[in-house]
Amino acid sequence: MTASARMIVRMIARLRTQGIRNEAVLSAMQRVPRTQFVDSGLAFNAYEDTPLPIGFQQTISQPFVVARMLEILLAGRASLGRTLEVGAGCGYQAAVMSSLASDVFAVERIRGLIETAKENLRPLRLPNVRMKHADGMLGLPEAAPFDSIIVAAGAPQIPVALVEQLAPGGRLLAPVGDQRTQQLVLVERRENNSFTESRYDAVRFVPLLAGTE
Numbered sequence: 134m135t136a137s138a139r140m141i142v143r144m145i146a147r148l149r150t151q152g153i154r155n156e157a158v159l160s161a162m163q164r165v166p167r168t169q170f171v172d173s174g175l176a177f178n179a180y181e182d183t184p185l186p187i188g189f190q191q192t193i194s195q196p197f198v199v200a201r202m203l204e205i206l207l208a209g210r211a212s213l214g215r216t217l218e219v220g221a222g223c224g225y226q227a228a229v230m231s232s233l234a235s236d237v238f239a240v241e242r243i244r245g246l247i248e249t250a251k252e253n254l255r256p257l258r259l260p261n262v263r264m265k266h267a268d269g270m271l272g273l274p275e276a277a278p279f280d281s282i283i284v285a286a287g288a289p290q291i292p293v294a295l296v297e298q299l300a301p302g303g304r305l306l307a308p309v310g311d312q313r314t315q316q317l318v319l320v321e322r323r324e325n326n327s328f329t330e331s332r333y334d335a336v337r338f339v340p341l342l343a344g345t346e
């Protein structure tokens with residue numbers, strides 16, 4: 134086994150001890166080489182359970198948080214279906230979601246990052262992942278509605294446009310709170326179009342910001 138393969142195996146074992154039980158999520162994470170999404174100088178740190186810098190003052194999410202969010206979104210469903218990711222960053226989570234979703238639309242507000250994300254994803258040849266440079270607070274009206282929406286940046290409130298772009302039966306998961314700490318909030322749109330909200334883990338994400346740069 135290569136050093137990198139050993140590190141992936143260890144990361145998956147650690148996720149299990151941290152309580153991740155969803156086998157589909159674990160095998161999706163096993164398939165994506167995290168080293169390809171961080172600076173080569175950080176390759177040895179790629180599988181540690183910590184966020185790492187990806188430039189532009191942004192971070193790649195820690196493996197546990199990626200796994201936890203996908204487990205919450207997927208629970209009891211066979212697929213994430215048509216999925217929107219707000220805050221693609223380096224593209225890691227979008228790559229993981231590729232095998233859990235029918236389509237992944239990942240938007241990122243920083244142009245330099247979306248370009249890096251596209252380069253990171255190219256060698257993986259994931260035909261169902263599309264990247265767009267856009268303000269995800271507005272959702273992605275041209276591709277809506279979505280069965281799943283995942284927000285990878287924290288805000289005091291969930292943008293209304295995102296909730297509106299949920300399909301009946303769809304789920305949205307977002308970190309809600311102030312700059313220092315947020316809580317994962319799951320919004321579900323029932324088939325009768327009413328909404329329910331549930332709260333999960335405390336987390337800490339970079340801020341969700343309006344506009345593009």
Ligand code: SAH
Pocket residue numbers: 191192193194219220221222223224225226227240241242243246267268269270285286339340341342343344
């Ligand atoms: N999903 C990434 C983590 C990215 S960090 C991973 O797999 O590791 C969060 C990202 O959200 C940052 O790159 C930030 O630029 C982006 N972001 C913040 N506000 C945004 C917005 N309104 N629209 C799109 N992206 C946004």
